[in-house]
Amino acid sequence: MAKLDIYNLQWIDVVFTGRNQAYGAYQLRKNNAKTTNRALIIGSILFILAISSPLIIKYIKGLTPDSETEERVIQTEVVLTPPPPVDEQAPPPPPAAEPPRPRVDQVRFPPPVVVPAEKVRDEEPPTVEELKVADPGQKTIAGDPNAEIRIDEPVGTAPPTKQAVVEDNSVHDFASIEEMPDFPGGIQKFYAYVSKNYVYPAAAREQGVSGRLILSFIVEKDGSLTDIKVVRDLGMGTGDEAMRMLKKAPKWKPGIQNGRPVRVQYTLPIMLNLEGGN
Numbered sequence: 001m002a003k004l005d006i007y008n009l010q011w012i013d014v015v016f017t018g019r020n021q022a023y024g025a026y027q028l029r030k031n032n033a034k035t036t037n038r039a040l041i042i043g044s045i046l047f048i049l050a051i052s053s054p055l056i057i058k059y060i061k062g063l064t065p066d067s068e069t070e071e072r073v074i075q076t077e078v079v080l081t082p083p084p085p086v087d088e089q090a091p092p093p094p095p096a097a098e099p100p101r102p103r104v105d106q107v108r109f110p111p112p113v114v115v116p117a118e119k120v121r122d123e124e125p126p127t128v129e130e131l132k133v134a135d136p137g138q139k140t141i142a143g144d145p146n147a148e149i150r151i152d153e154p155v156g157t158a159p160p161t162k163q164a165v166v167e168d169n170s171v172h173d174f175a176s177i178e179e180m181p182d183f184p185g186g187i188q189k190f191y192a193y194v195s196k197n198y199v200y201p202a203a204a205r206e207q208g209v210s211g212r213l214i215l216s217f218i219v220e221k222d223g224s225l226t227d228i229k230v231v232r233d234l235g236m237g238t239g240d241e242a243m244r245m246l247k248k249a250p251k252w253k254p255g256i257q258n259g260r261p262v263r264v265q266y267t268l269p270i271m272l273n274l275e276g277g278n
Contacts, residue, residue: 098158105134106141106155171218171263172255179256181219181264183249190249194270198245204236205274213242213270221261223251234272242270 028035108126126134141157174180183190214232217225228246233239255264 099154100158101141101160102155106139108140168257168260168262171265172257174255174264174266177255177257177262177264181223181255181266182253184251184253193249194245197248198270198272199241200272200274201237201241204234204238204272207236208274209234209236209238210273211271213238213272214267215242215246215270216265216267217246219252219254219264219266221254221263223254225249225252231267238272 141155183193211234212232213230213234215228216231217228220226225246228243230239230243254261256262
């Protein structure tokens with residue numbers, strides 16, 4: 001039984017003995033090996049053709065001339081113009097500008113160089129104390145605090161740059177200023193100055209004029225008062241006298257914005273009272 005081959009065609013005849021061998025099952029089993037081999041060969045050929053079809057198409061296109069490509073090729077003759085003559089009398093170009101100074105002082109840090117022993121020169125590297133306030137570099141350069149911060153860019157010994165100062169000449173409102181202008185000693189000292197220096201006009205005194213004057217002026221950067229105007233006048237020369245008094249007033253403490261003195265518009269009331277003087 002160990003040598004029994006059930007796939008032998010003789011077993012098919014034994015199985016179909018006395019049966020209708022014209023039936024399809026008998027023919028299929030009898031021709032199974034031949035049909036399988038034929039299918040395997042045909043499938044392999046089709047698979048190889050499918051894989052190699054791009055190469056075959058490319059090879060066929062390479063053998064046949066492409067008429068459209070040949071028609072597109074246009075030959076053009078290019079004539080190169082000769083270079084301009086060299087003007088030997090022309091001045092040479094200016095030398096390259098020296099790079100700006102570093103922002104921080106730089107001390108020379110000697111680079112390691114392999115030389116013979118007899119050519120060795122003892123050069124002390126910068127100390128730790130020097131490196132606390134300076135950066136190591138190829139040479140010693142004084143820093144420029146106004147220079148831009150430069151990373152991985154060369155630095156040189158160009159003249160130090162001056163810090164750009166933006167001049168602010170605009171007039172600021174006293175309500176939005178960081179530090180308001182003030183009279184030396186405070187506003188009470190100013191009213192004491194007014195009481196001492198305001199000369200009541202004779203016509204206003206005779207008519208008994210009293211009330212509140214409102215004045216407007218600009219406190220300049222140096223503390224002087226300009227553009228003095230009377231916003232509310234009581235008449236009889238009271239406003240003109242107030243303007244005269246302010247023009248002779250000592251300089252004020254200017255207003256400060258972003259750490260710098262600026263021009264500030266200021267409005268100030270002055271009470272005139274004949275009973276109390278001013």
